[in-house]
Amino acid sequence: xxxxxxxxxxxxxxxxxxxxxxxxxxxxxLRRLMACIGPANLGIALVWGAVPGTxxxxxxxxxxxxxxxxxxxxxxxxxxxxxxxVAQPVAGALSDRxxxxxxxxxxxxxxxxxxxxxxxxxxxxxxxxxxxxxxxCLVQIGYxxxxxxxxxxxxxxxxxxxxxxxxxxxxxxxxxxSLLGQVFAAALDDRITTAYGVLAxxxxxxxxxxxxxxxxxxxxxxxxxxxxxxxxLGGLLPNPRGHPDFFWVFIGRLCTNLSYxxxxxxxxxxxxxxxxxxDEAIDHVPALALSAVAGLLPAAVISGPLSDRLGRRKVFxxxxxSLIGCAMLIPFAVxxxxxxxxxxxxxxxxxxxxxxxxxxxxxxxxxxxxSFARDLGVxxxxxxxxxxxxxxxxxxxxxWLGGYRTLxxxxxxxxxxxxxxxxxxxxxx
Numbered sequence: 001x002x003x004x005x006x007x008x009x010x011x012x013x014x015x016x017x018x019x020x021x022x023x024x025x026x027x028x029x030l031r032r033l034m035a036c037i038g039p040a041n042l043g044i045a046l047v048w049g050a051v052p053g054t055x056x057x058x059x060x061x062x063x064x065x066x067x068x069x070x071x072x073x074x075x076x077x078x079x080x081x082x083x084x085x086v087a088q089p090v091a092g093a094l095s096d097r098x099x100x101x102x103x104x105x106x107x108x109x110x111x112x113x114x115x116x117x118x119x120x121x122x123x124x125x126x127x128x129x130x131x132x133x134x135x136x137c138l139v140q141i142g143y144x145x146x147x148x149x150x151x152x153x154x155x156x157x158x159x160x161x162x163x164x165x166x167x168x169x170x171x172x173x174x175x176x177x178s179l180l181g182q183v184f185a186a187a188l189d190d191r192i193t194t195a196y197g198v199l200a201x202x203x204x205x206x207x208x209x210x211x212x213x214x215x216x217x218x219x220x221x222x223x224x225x226x227x228x229x230x231x232x233l234g235g236l237l238p239n240p241r242g243h244p245d246f247f248w249v250f251i252g253r254l255c256t257n258l259s260y261x262x263x264x265x266x267x268x269x270x271x272x273x274x275x276x277x278x279d280e281a282i283d284h285v286p287a288l289a290l291s292a293v294a295g296l297l298p299a300a301v302i303s304g305p306l307s308d309r310l311g312r313r314k315v316f317x318x319x320x321x322s323l324i325g326c327a328m329l330i331p332f333a334v335x336x337x338x339x340x341x342x343x344x345x346x347x348x349x350x351x352x353x354x355x356x357x358x359x360x361x362x363x364x365x366x367x368x369x370x371s372f373a374r375d376l377g378v379x380x381x382x383x384x385x386x387x388x389x390x391x392x393x394x395x396x397x398x399x400w401l402g403g404y405r406t407l408x409x410x411x412x413x414x415x416x417x418x419x420x421x422x423x424x425x426x427x428x429x
Contacts, residue, residue, distance in 0.1 A: 026159055033214045034169045037153060040210040041173030042180075043203035044113065044143050044150075047120065049181020050199060052077050054285060055192055056123075056136065057268050063129060070269060074395035076133050077265065081391075084140035085381050092148035092377025103216020105149035105156070112149075113207040116142025117200030124193040146207060148377035153214075155363045155376070161308060163360040168304025171355025175296050179348075182267075182289040189282050238378060245365040246379070248424040253358060253382035255418030256321045260351065261390035262411040263328060263343075266398070274404035275337055284337060288344040295348030296355075303356035312429045313361040318419045320353035325415030332408035364428045 060076065061069040091108055098104045119138035126132050158166045181199075188195040240247040263270070267288065271281035303316050327346035331339040366375045397406045 026162075029214075030158065030162065030166075033153070033157065034166060036206075036210040036213055037150070037166075038169040038173035040109075040150065040206045041170055042177035043206035044116075044147060045174045045177025046181040046184065047116070047139070047143060047199050047203060049178035049289075050185035050195065051120070051139075051181075052080075053265055053267055054182060054185035054189070054282075055195055056132075058189055058282075059123075059132065059192055060129070063127060063132070070266075070395055070398055072129060073269075074391040076129070076136055077391045079133060080136040080140045081385070083137040084144040085385050087141045087144035088148045088380045089377035090148075091145040092152065092375070095149040095152065099219045099222060101218045101220055102211075104219050105152060106211040106216050108149040109146045109207050110204075110211055112142050112144070112146030113204045114142070115145070116140075117204045118142075120196045120200045124196040143203070144380075147380060151359075151376040151380055154359065155366060158363075160364070163363050164304040164306075164308035164313075164357060166304075167358070167360035167363075168300050168356040170359055171304070171352075172297070172300045175300065175348075175351055175355050176293065179289040179293050179296065183286040186282055186285040186289075239367075243365070243367040245425045245427045246367055246375070248421050249358075249362050249365050250379050250382050252317065252321065252418045252421035252425075253362075253379060254385060255414045255421060256324060256354060257383050258386035258390055258393075259321075259324055259328065259411040259413075259415035259418065260347070261386045262394050262407050262414065263331075265390050266394050266404070266407070269398075270331075270404050270407075271337075271340070274331075274335060275340060277337070284340075287337075288340060291341045291344040292348035292351075295345045295350075296352035299349045299352030300356040301352075303353040304360065307357045307360065313357050313364070314422055314425055314429060316353055316357040317361055317422045320350040320357075321415050321419035321422065322350075323347075324350035324354070325412040325419070328408045328411040328415065330408075332405060335405070361422075361425070361428055365425065 056076065057069070057073055060072050064072050091112065095104050095108045098107065100107055116139050119135045119142055123132060123135045123139065126135060154163060154166050154170065184199075185195060188198075238247040238250040268281055268285065271277045271284055272279075275281070277284060299320075303320075307313055307316050324347050327343050327350065330343040330346070333339070334342070362376070362379050393410070394407055397410065398404055
């Protein structure tokens with residue numbers, strides 16, 4: 001078996017992060033961490049898979065009617081994603097500076113999922129758009145306050161030569177949660193209150209299990225650097241001059257996710273109005289999700305460990321973004337359920353590979369060991385900002401620029417731009 005190149009091999013003695021995180025782990029502790037972090041990520045991803053594209057879409061449709069559903073969904077998801085975009089880097093920065101006997105990450109992971117869960121339950125009992133909007137923003141803030149610190153667990157604790165495998169587990173949790181969330185939402189489309197309660201309870205429980213079985217090292221005694229507002233604000237955006245590779249990875253993730261959300265965020269309405277399934281559309285959402293899972297699982301399982309073995313990250317990320325882009329053209333050429341199913345399967349392969357390697361690539365271009373969670377919060381904006389841009393772009397396209405059909409070539413263009421951006425990364429093969 002070929003050995004990984006030197007930059008991917010960890011030292012025999014695994015040191016603690018100088019900023020106070022738990023030490024890098026290996027062996028049994030690493031296996032326990034992977035066994036817990038995949039389900040914890042899945043719990044949050046179930047919310048993203050079930051709510052904005054299906055449950056929230058249905059809730060809005062039943063509140064405002066057919067005529068206003070597209071524009072209202074665009075407003076609610078755009079404002080909510082703006083809240084998420086701010087929440088992640090702020091939460092990451094706060095967790096980097098947290099000093100407690102429970103460590104830096106755990107308190108925020110638990111508090112964030114609990115807050116998001118309570119807001120989600122509140123959504124179940126509201127029947128007005130302003131209240132739905134306010135509570136959805138709180139859902140976004142809560143769960144994204146958990147996601148920033150959760151993402152920092154890998155650079156905090158995982159040896160570099162294991163990060164492809166860990167990225168696979170982490171990414172599988174995200175993608176399976178997102179796709180299974182769609183199946184879950186379709187099964188409970190007439191019991192939205194129950195669905196919100198189950199999602200809230202599951203995400204919080206899995207977060208508590210992760211933190212309980214894999215505690216941070218206490219951080220009370222760690223030195224605290226002076227807080228500088230200018231430095232803090234400057235770190236909330238990637239710096240193309242100071243850290244170009246980090247910038248290009250950010251752009252690659254941004255464009256690839258924008259491609260995905262342009263189509264997936266409107267999948268229910270696409271099935272209703274573009275494919276022509278109307279009231280039967282909700283019954284076909286699980287089929288699309290299962291088709292995506294069929295492509296995602298083998299791609300994710302293979303790509304992460306293979307990238308560890310080959311010592312290469314970029315080729316996997318570039319290939320996956322390109323495949324996603326090409327798959328988006330299938331419903332453009334074949335506007336049927338068959339075309340949508342084929343697209344879902346190929347996008348599943350692409351995103352499985354992307355999630356299996358992209359997080360590992362990011363962990364190798366982070367600007368500073370002192371600010372893992374903040375920097376990962378910044379780069380995770382590239383996953384939440386598309387939720388801001390996609391509804392606005394898709395709403396404008398659907399209403400004024402050619403309808404649903406135009407979304408597909410536009411999504412392809414963004415995915416290919418993401419592939420080109422990753423090619424610009426120099427420090428990682």
